[in-house]
Amino acid sequence: MLPRRPISRLDAVGFDELLRRCAPFDSRYSILDLQDVEFVTPAGLVGVAALCQALRERGRWASVELGSTNQRSYLVRAGLVSVLSKIATVRPTMPVPQMLYGDRRRGASPRLVEITPLGDLDSLYELLERIRKFARSELGYDRRDATYLTQVVSEVCDNSLSHNERSCGFLALQGYGPHGRCRVELGIADCGGGLAATLGRNGRHGSVASDVAAIHLAVQQGISQFDDPTRGTGLTNLLRVAELLRGTVNIRSGSARARFTCEYPAGDYAAVPWMAGVQISLTLQGRST
Amino acid sequence: METRFELGRERDHLWTRALGKQLRVALEDHLANAATGDVVVVDLAGVQAFDYSFANEFFGRSVMTLSREYPGRFLVVEHMEEDTREDLEQALKSLGLIMVAREHGQLGLIGRVHPVDAQTFAAIIELGEPATAVTLKDRLSINLTTMNERLSKLTEAGVVRRERVVSPVGREQFQYWRPT
Numbered sequence: 039m040l041p042r043r044p045i046s047r048l049d050a051v052g053f054d055e056l057l058r059r060c061a062p063f064d065s066r067y068s069i070l071d072l073q074d075v076e077f078v079t080p081a082g083l084v085g086v087a088a089l090c091q092a093l094r095e096r097g098r099w100a101s102v103e104l105g106s107t108n109q110r111s112y113l114v115r116a117g118l119v120s121v122l123s124k125i126a127t128v129r130p131t132m133p134v135p136q137m138l139y140g141d142r143r144r145g146a147s148p149r150l151v152e153i154t155p156l157g158d159l160d161s162l163y164e165l166l167e168r169i170r171k172f173a174r175s176e177l178g179y180d181r182r183d184a185t186y187l188t189q190v191v192s193e194v195c196d197n198s199l200s201h202n203e204r205s206c207g208f209l210a211l212q213g214y215g216p217h218g219r220c221r222v223e224l225g226i227a228d229c230g231g232g233l234a235a236t237l238g239r240n241g242r243h244g245s246v247a248s249d250v251a252a253i254h255l256a257v258q259q260g261i262s263q264f265d266d267p268t269r270g271t272g273l274t275n276l277l278r279v280a281e282l283l284r285g286t287v288n289i290r291s292g293s294a295r296a297r298f299t300c301e302y303p304a305g306d307y308a309a310v311p312w313m314a315g316v317q318i319s320l321t322l323q324g325r326s327t
Numbered sequence: 328m329e330t331r332f333e334l335g336r337e338r339d340h341l342w343t344r345a346l347g348k349q350l351r352v353a354l355e356d357h358l359a360n361a362a363t364g365d366v367v368v369v370d371l372a373g374v375q376a377f378d379y380s381f382a383n384e385f386f387g388r389s390v391m392t393l394s395r396e397y398p399g400r401f402l403v404v405e406h407m408e409e410d411t412r413e414d415l416e417q418a419l420k421s422l423g424l425i426m427v428a429r430e431h432g433q434l435g436l437i438g439r440v441h442p443v444d445a446q447t448f449a450a451i452i453e454l455g456e457p458a459t460a461v462t463l464k465d466r467l468s469i470n471l472t473t474m475n476e477r478l479s480k481l482t483e484a485g486v487v488r489r490e491r492v493v494s495p496v497g498r499e500q501f502q503y504w505r506p507t
Contacts, residue, residue: 192378
């Protein structure tokens with residue numbers, strides 16, 4: 039049997055591999071081994087946070103094993119260590135001031151919107167304004183592209199807050215590359231009921247047969263858990279903007295993941311290890327200003 | 328009479344469904360106080376952007392319920408910028424709705440506008456006076472049944488107002504009024 043390659047990149051795909059290897063929902067005490075991770079994207083940040091939150095809500099307690107000094111430094115700055123300190127055990131143990139350093143420096147890192155718990159709808163407005171200004175000033179997006187980005191963030195966050203009975207989501211955003219042509223990754227994850235369960239609450243959809251079917255249904259215009267004609271446009275608009283800006287969207291719910299690109303607008307579906315809630319990552323290519 | 332609802336009075340970026348609901352309630356106060364034939368203008372001057380959740384809740388729900396809850400009142404949107412126009416149009420299209428927009432002083436329709444809707448509405452505007460189905464069908468060279476169907480659709484959408492009148496020869500008929 040060949041030795042497994044270490045997980046060096048914790049993005050949407052790396053998160054699936056982490057779940058596969060750690061099987062965190064199968065035992066009362068879960069160890070999430072991030073020791074070999076060298077690069078973490080927003081999808082990885084929010085995925086780990088949502089995973090630990092989901093375990094905590096199920097009476098399980100995760101131990102998150104961190105890696106190199108550089109990695110720990112980034113995870114502190116990105117706010118993940120502070121979030122995890124409340125819902126998991128972080129090893130190696132850090133002094134509390136160090137763990138919370140990211141909180142004190144919130145907003146100071148260029149190109150980074152630190153992992154942020156999705157609170158209520160009032161705080162969402164402030165978060166969206168921060169993202170819009172960030173897109174303009176740090177990513178060099180023109181006004182239109184900054185608006186597009188903010189619109190889709192709003193849609194996805196609103197979905198997470200509206201469709202779950204309690205706030206259980208996280209958001210993070212990181213820019214990569216030169217100013218004006220910055221590539222952006224956005225990660226939003228919650229540990230709520232997931233698409234199959236929420237859509238199943240609307241009798242019009244019947245019982246949703248699978249997580250794959252749930253994602254396929256959820257991205258269609260007008261599909262919502264609410265029987266409300268003004269709803270059901272969030273994920274459709276997300277995909278539309280992603281296509282407009284030559285982006286990629288990953289939507290993960292339960293044991294299915296779908297990847298939407300310009301080449302595969304209908305979605306490329308895959309089976310993945312089960313995880314509570316919905317996790318979405320969006321990668322956009324900023325247009326030159 | 329025309330009253331104005333300044334959407335950009337307090338914020339130039341309008342995010343979230345919750346904000347849309349809050350402002351829609353305020354808009355409904357204007358509509359409730361308007362009389363038959365009055366126009367409530369949603370003034371987008373100063374508004375740089377809104378998201379679709381906001382648009383669906385504020386514009387979508389207002390337009391959807393207009394003819395039922397505030398019959399005979401008109402809702403007109405004005406002072407859109409290029410971006411807000413694009414997003415409003417997208418929001419209305421996704422909901423299958425149309426509404427009246429005033430751009431450069433001219434009235435037109437925005438949203439999921441079928442060419443025949445645009446043609447019919449334009450004909451009513453051009454006439455400059457309350458129109459009947461007979462007048463319009465002659466103007467557009469279509470049959471009366473088709474014209475009545477078109478006018479019913481526009482009336483239900485709230486972009487024209489229908490009033491029952493008695494013709495000079497004593498017959499009951501409908502007159503169709505545009506926003507003025």
